[in-house]
Amino acid sequence: MPGHFYRRILPHLERDCKPHFITFCTQDRCVLPDWARSIVLNCCLHDRDLKYDLHVAVVMPDHAHVILTPLINAAAKQIYSLAEIMDAIKGASSHKINRRLGRHGRIWQEESFDHVLRSSESLDQKIDYILNNPVRRGLVSQPQEYAWLWVKTPIAA
Numbered sequence: 001m002p003g004h005f006y007r008r009i010l011p012h013l014e015r016d017c018k019p020h021f022i023t024f025c026t027q028d029r030c031v032l033p034d035w036a037r038s039i040v041l042n043c044c045l046h047d048r049d050l051k052y053d054l055h056v057a058v059v060m061p062d063h064a065h066v067i068l069t070p071l072i073n074a075a076a077k078q079i080y081s082l083a084e085i086m087d088a089i090k091g092a093s094s095h096k097i098n099r100r101l102g103r104h105g106r107i108w109q110e111e112s113f114d115h116v117l118r119s120s121e122s123l124d125q126k127i128d129y130i131l132n133n134p135v136r137r138g139l140v141s142q143p144q145e146y147a148w149l150w151v152k153t154p155i156a157a
Contacts, residue, residue, distance in 0.1 A: 017069065018069065018118070019053075019055060019067050019068065019069045019116075019117045019123050020067065020068060020069070020070070020082060020114050020115065020116055020117065021065070021066075021067050021114065021115045021116075021117055021126050022066050022067070022068070022082070022086065022112050022113065022114045022115075023064070023065050023112065023113045023114075024063065024064055024086065024089075024090060024109065024112040024113070025062060025063040025108070025109045026062045026063065026107060026108060026109070027105075027106040027107060027108060027109055029063075030062065030107075031061045031062055032059070032061055032062065032097075034147070035100070036093075036097045037059040037061070037148040038147070038148065039093050039096045039097055039100075040059045040064055040089075040093045040097075041057060041059045041148045041150060043088075043089050043092045043093040043096070044057040044059070044064070044066055044150070045057070045150060046088075046089075046092065047085070047088060047089075049071075050071070051070065051071055051073070051080040051085055051088070052068040052069060052070050052071055052080060052085055053069040053071060053152075054066065054067075054068045054150070054152065055067040055068060055069070055123070055127060055151070055152050056127045056131065056149075056150065056151045056152065057130075057149070057150045057151075058130050058131070058133055058134065058148060058149045058150075059148040059149075060133060060134065060137065060139075060148075061139075065129075065130045065133065066089075067117070067123070067126055067130065068085070070082065070085060082112075082114060090107070090108045090112075093107065093108075094107040094108060127151070130149075131143040131149065134146035134148075134149065143155055
């Protein structure tokens with residue numbers, strides 16, 4: 001399967017038709033208020049099934065994790081790039097948060113950390129990791145109690 005490599009500050013490897021585990025952090029690890037986490041989660045959900053297949057997303061107080069598989073851009077006859085997807089999520093959420101705060105400035109660190117998942121076992125493990133992130137941080141006792149978590153497959157109670 002073809003892959004695409006690009007470098008900003010960190011190297012990034014994209015693989016067609018493979019899920020990608022992506023983490024992005026707030027600038028200076030600033031804590032997002034509840035309303036801002038809702039904005040970020042909505043921005044993660046906005047282009048699902050259009051530009052990417054979203055498997056899971058969680059917005060923590062100072063970072064977010066998503067697992068997504070980029071889809072094909074039929075007009076351009078190519079896979080949507082991770083850079084395009086992440087620029088849209090981070091850009092839209094930054095704009096909306098800053099507008100509500102009445103200010104300008106960075107919300108997110110420039111770089112995101114991404115990793116291509118190579119097997120269904122790895123995908124299941126990473127989804128479980130994301131689902132339990134709020135539990136490990138002591139924010140809730142069960143993943144389904146966390147308001148800023150979305151998963152494609154329903155969580156068993």
